[in-house]
Amino acid sequence: MLELNGITKRFPGVLALDDVQFQLKPGEIHVLFGENGAGKSTLVNVMVGNHRPEKGSYKIDGKNMLGLSPAVARKNGVSAVFQEFSLAPSLTVLDNIWLGRELTKFGRIDRKRMRALAQAKLAEMRTNLPLDAITSTLSRAQKQQTEIVKALLQHARYIIFDEPTASLADVEVQNVLRIIKELRDQGVGVVYISHRMREIRELAERVTVLRNGKYVGTIEQDEIEEDRLVSMMTGRSMIELFPNVRHMPGKEVLSISNLATESGGVRDVSLEVRAGEIVGLAGLVGCGKGRVGRACFGLESVVEGNIFLKGVPVSPRSPSQMLKSGVCYFPSDRGAEGLCLNRPISENITMSDLDAPKTGKWGLIDLNRERERAQRAAERLKLSTDNMGTRVEMLSGGNKQKILLARALLRNFDLFIFDEPTVGVDIGAKAEIYQLMRDLTEAGAAILVISSDLEEVVHISHRIYSIHEGQVVADLREGAKTEERVLASFFGKQPDTETQEIAQ
Template identity: 35%
Template sequence: MTDQDKTPILSLRQIRKTYGLLEVLHGIDLDVYAGEVVALLGENGAGKSTLSNIISGTVQPSTGQMTWLGAPYAPTSPRDAMDAGVGMIHQELKLLPQLSIAENIFVGRYLKKAGRIDRQAMEERAHSGLRRLGLDISPRRVVEGLSTANQQLIEIAKALTLNAKLLILDEPTAALGGEETQLLFRQIERLKAEGVGIIYISHRLDEIRQIADRIVVMRDGSKVQEFDSGNVPVRTIVEAMVGRSLERMFPAIPTPADVTLLEVKDLCSALGHFRGVNFSVSKGEVFGIAGLVGAGRTELVRAITGADPIASGAVLLDGKDITPKAPIDAIRNGIVLVPEDRKLQGLVLDHKISENIGYANLAEVAQGGFITARRMAKFADQFIAKFGVKGRGSQNAGELSGGNQQKVVLAKWLARKPRVVVLDEPTRGIDVGARSSIYDTIMQLAREGVAVIVVSSDLEEVLGVSNRIMVMAQGKQAGILDRAEANDVSVMELATI
């Protein structure tokens, strides 16, 4: 690196961000150089998104200074940042499916000639940006039907067409397969060679060694460690993220009682998703459900909890038939579901955390049939503290990180003291620290005699937390394995029957 190269294109000094009395960023210093990938890592709620949003103009810092290409930098909107040459590619793709690629690239700032939209100029510039990424697609093609990987590259092409010199990639591989990920990495190497700086945010730590030149680790709103290479053992990164030595990911599993609590007998889906399922769960048992995508796992637990219709069979609690026709039937019997899509099915994102917790516990927060905000807030605060939610009850749930949103969903249901807890993909999209906290919660429930059902696509996870594992394949029950006989091979053999 020459002396000229040693001048950062972006510098942050003592960046702080406060919401009311809560400071979420504590004096962050960060430099990014042309032609390098800086991995920005940390648990959910560590401050990565807030910092990225400040750099990209979505959020303004409370104090601190930024410089861009040697000049003061204080964008008040994403458009300000993009005009300066800073682009952010979000995890949730924001392309408009019915518009062409060129229209998506220039949406909101169409090129004009003589007062009319200059489609030829837009398509030529869009084509140039696509070729720069090795993407041989006509800019006239509509976005609908394109693969997720190609849509991701179009988002990057959009930023490059607007002359971005710094790209912030937020979980860019979250929805990509192995080949698509390698394609993206090849394009990132091209951009590095062209002098584009990249801030790369990911929970997939095995990727970091492949793509990062430096690693910056955040924890609880502070920058806690920086590595001058991407070639750092995953364990070392994780321990920096969580602030403690990681002896084991999964806690010890308690021995369940010899008392059957929940039984499922010959259950068949009214929608045809599964048939002939039989199993039981004891008090204090963690019962895992594994299988490939489309095996019927989610549909099964939705039926058990009343969310999907049942054609035949029965659900028994303490030997009594309580087969639910609606979720309220299951809830009244002490059976609750933490769904796989927390944003769509688990929370009201534009309502307060305290309200989300209160909605599932109206009998507790209502006095004489009336609900007061003060009583709801007081009730919620104890569970926010109990589950370590990094947020205040007055915040909207949508402002929280994924891991903290999941903790709110857990809090609202566990406040009811349920007898059976069903967790569908409980750690999807959340970091290792939040996962550890959720595993601890699962084991605490088991110790208290609660029957816990865990559905997970993460085979290591379902093996790590379960006393027994039922494997499903093509809507049928392929087998039930005791912990001693369950391993990745035995589970996959059943899953692929």
């Protein structure tokens, strides 16, 4: 058994864990549940040797583990798949899988054996990964799969999965859940962190809940109820996750016709988004939907087709140009593309608005005014921090996402493009993000939501375009946008006759 008792961990100005306990048995899936900032990631980092707590005991098979290093944790059978990837971007997939554990033969790296073992594990997972591809070229889902393969090849007895399905479409999620169940059946103890209730109900044998760094309680499988878990997690009753957003379509804000990108990921996409509505762009990971948003913001080169903003043709060349044109884009990978992790909260919130008179003048930034504006935006999104000078890397995933979204409140935008807006955030933060979308929409903005979360895109959108292999295969309106029909379109199937009549 892996067992932690009375774990206390402090960071400068923060009590991250306060007398926390957790136990994991071999052959058990134990869910660790709580809001972003509850202490889950800190506890996981204690388990794998990244953090040393000030108080408490940590034992594996009865042996004291306090003060262990990541290498010692691995030797004792503890491995983790983190939400924030630990991959070297310039190395190949194969090199990342074996990094620090390379196999040797006669004093030389045995790449042939490393490749054979990796291919065998991928086949077991029923997953295709290009082993020779440079990791920086992979999609987020492929990077997640690389992390999982790396953990499985360490022959761990205890594996921690931190939001392993956050970047995956529902179809791919089932493959990950199957792998986790097979690990459990092989006697591996699994710590599973997720905010998806369906996954918790399907997997969990026990659930331990943390709130504000404190241990709230552990419940058994037959006690798992959504209302109870949310109440334990937040200290309040179950909230309405998806708000009712009035559909008040006005003038056309974004129009795309026959769009194709230089990368080839988008081949023929046409769509429109009007003021006062939320339009979903759905599809499997890798279908090209994310590249549509990037093309609209000047991050992908366009080779064919036209993009119109309020009826005026534009040729997106840079994010700066599109910001000035009234377009706000939130990337799916907040760590790599959305935030400067080593800079303070205030700078990250205001970085898209430094040319505005309210932030500075004559090319100089008024630091007091910058902090005040950032503070107001942070308070509106209920950002959990008292110090705007805190480096972003110190915050939870949900708070990082709120910092990214706070930029939407600093200047007037006509169009908001959200790419995977709720990846890795808890239920409370999701509700707040959806409330922000509702407020922006009802204030007259146009919103394009790009999402692999089937439930999210169906419930938050007024209309849905489904993408398959870089092309729009369905345009589903109210009454036609059911989860079953959207999912069917992911594989290129056209809507049935009844759906087409409703859509028209």
